[in-house]
Amino acid sequence: MGARSAYGGVAMSDRDDPRPAEPVVNDEGVDLTLIRWSLGLTPLERLRVLEGHMDFAEKVREARRDAAR
Amino acid sequence: MQLVELLRVLVRHEVEFVVVGGVAAVINGAPVATFDLDILHRRTPENVRRLVAALTELDATLRTDSRKLRPNESHLLGPGHALMATKLGVLDSLGTIEANTTYDDVLGDTFVTTIDGLPIRTLTLVRLIRVKEQAGRAKDIAVLPVLRATLGERKGS
Numbered sequence: 001m002g003a004r005s006a007y008g009g010v011a012m013s014d015r016d017d018p019r020p021a022e023p024v025v026n027d028e029g030v031d032l033t034l035i036r037w038s039l040g041l042t043p044l045e046r047l048r049v050l051e052g053h054m055d056f057a058e059k060v061r062e063a064r065r066d067a068a069r
Numbered sequence: 070m071q072l073v074e075l076l077r078v079l080v081r082h083e084v085e086f087v088v089v090g091g092v093a094a095v096i097n098g099a100p101v102a103t104f105d106l107d108i109l110h111r112r113t114p115e116n117v118r119r120l121v122a123a124l125t126e127l128d129a130t131l132r133t134d135s136r137k138l139r140p141n142e143s144h145l146l147g148p149g150h151a152l153m154a155t156k157l158g159v160l161d162s163l164g165t166i167e168a169n170t171t172y173d174d175v176l177g178d179t180f181v182t183t184i185d186g187l188p189i190r191t192l193t194l195v196r197l198i199r200v201k202e203q204a205g206r207a208k209d210i211a212v213l214p215v216l217r218a219t220l221g222e223r224k225g226s
């Protein structure tokens with residue numbers, strides 16, 4: 001049986017490739033593919049991704065503030 | 070939030086600090102979200118003077134004070150946490166972490182990595198996990214599975 005994604009579905013790579021894949025999630029439901037992706041970035045690239053998340057969250061907050069007015 | 074630029078100001082002022090908290094987790098490779106930069110600063114008078122100069126350039130104000138007080142040396146020489154807003158984002162400068170762990174105490178559990186040409190001293194993932202375990206708050210416990218899994222993936226690679 002193929003590895004399960006964090007949402008319980010079979011990861012696409014398992015359907016396409018019969019070779020045993022690395023686990024996609026661990027026993028605690030952590031998405032290991034996301035961790036491998038992050039570890040493949042440089043520290044600067046990781047911080048740039050984080051800055052993007054922070055900016056997005058701020059824009060959402062501003063939109064909610066504007067909508068509440 | 071301009072994390073790298075915020076770090077650049079601190080480095081330019083030669084502030085001695087360790088990146089801790091969520092940003093340390095990200096530098097270590099953990100895919101987690103956070104909304105502030107937490108640093109553990111060295112509490113020598115000279116370093117606190119340099120930190121205050123950096124905070125002045127950053128237009129820092131204390132988030133805990135409704136009068137928007139600017140942080141001064143007395144705020145930063147003690148073991149407490151200065152929670153601040155700056156023109157480049159939210160910055161928390163901590164005098165201690167855990168029960169009473171200082172910058173000097175934690176140095177052995179840090180590493181220096183170059184980020185955009187800046188030497189940035191950061192808490193190791195192993196120590197960060199220990200800090201989060203000891204803090205025991207819901208937000209710390211919630212992130213532990215990702216931190217442990219990141220450590221596991223790093224060991225496996």
